[in-house]
Amino acid sequence: MPLYKTITPNSQTTVKIWKITESYEALMQPITLRDESMKRVLGMKSDLHQRGFLSVRHLLAEFGYTDADLFYDCNGKPHLKDxxxxxxxxxxxxxxxxxxxxEVGIDIEKQREKIGVIAHKFIGYEFDYLVDTAWDYINKLTIIWCIKESLYKLFSTPGMLFREHFLVIPFMITDENTVAWIDYEDRKYRYNSHYFEFEGFTCAYVIS
Structure with a gap:
């Protein structure tokens, strides 16, 4: 079973990462899906998306949950029945x-040069401390994206914009943590943000 990494940032929180190496059939065999989940996975056109969906169910099992313990609200945010x-x-x-x-949020992204093309869409304040000629520019952009995506998942409020409402405080890649803020509707929310890199990917998670 390719459980890739387990992190326990505090006594209340656990992160688990799965490396998807198995086939669709191998991932499907040991788990039980609700009818709704089965319909969803069968409707996915990409084999990689199907295997991603199923690997999440294997991660749930690592935590002691089943597919039936998971549900989504009207904004698409996942919840656990307990x-x-x-x-x-x-x-x-x-x-x-x-x-x-x-409350927590997590995101994983593959590090790709093309993130530099869309940086202006999700970077505002952060441009003040980023230098686009730096060797680690793409990696830092990916970290910022992952942190902001994690914040969006945590807050889960329609209308929030990465560029305008999310702020990531200056950091060095070796720090592996920084502070992030949500500035929304005249209120400010502070979050501890953690990140790490592996095999050409970046993972970030935020904790309220």
Whole structure:
């Protein structure tokens, strides 16, 4: 079973990362899906998306949950029936789940040059400390994207914009943590943000 990494940032929170190496059939065999989930996975056109969906169910099992313990609200935010907080992500050949007693968000992204093309769409304040000629520019952009995506998943409020409402405080890649803020409707929310890199991917998670 390719459980790739387990992180316990505090006594209330656990992160688990899955490396997706199995076939669709191998991932499907040991799990039970609700009818709704089965319909969803069968409707996916991409084999990689199907395997990502199923690997998340395997991660749920690592936490002691089943597909039946997971449900989504009207904004698409996942919840667990026992009241714990959960956030889910998958990108290409990796999937991740964070479970906590406090609100959390997680994101995994593959590090790709093309993120530089869309940087202006999600970067505002951060341009003040980013230098586009730096060797680690793409990696830092990916970290910022992952943090902001994690914030969006945690807050889950329609109308929020990465560029205008999310702020990531200056950091060095080796720090592996920074502070992020949500500035929305005249209120400010502070979050501890953590990140790490592996096999050409970046993972970030935020904790309230």
């Amino acid at each position: 009241g714990k907080y959960i956030s889910i992500t998958h990108s290409f050949t990796f999937a991740g789940v964070i479970v906590s007693d406090i």
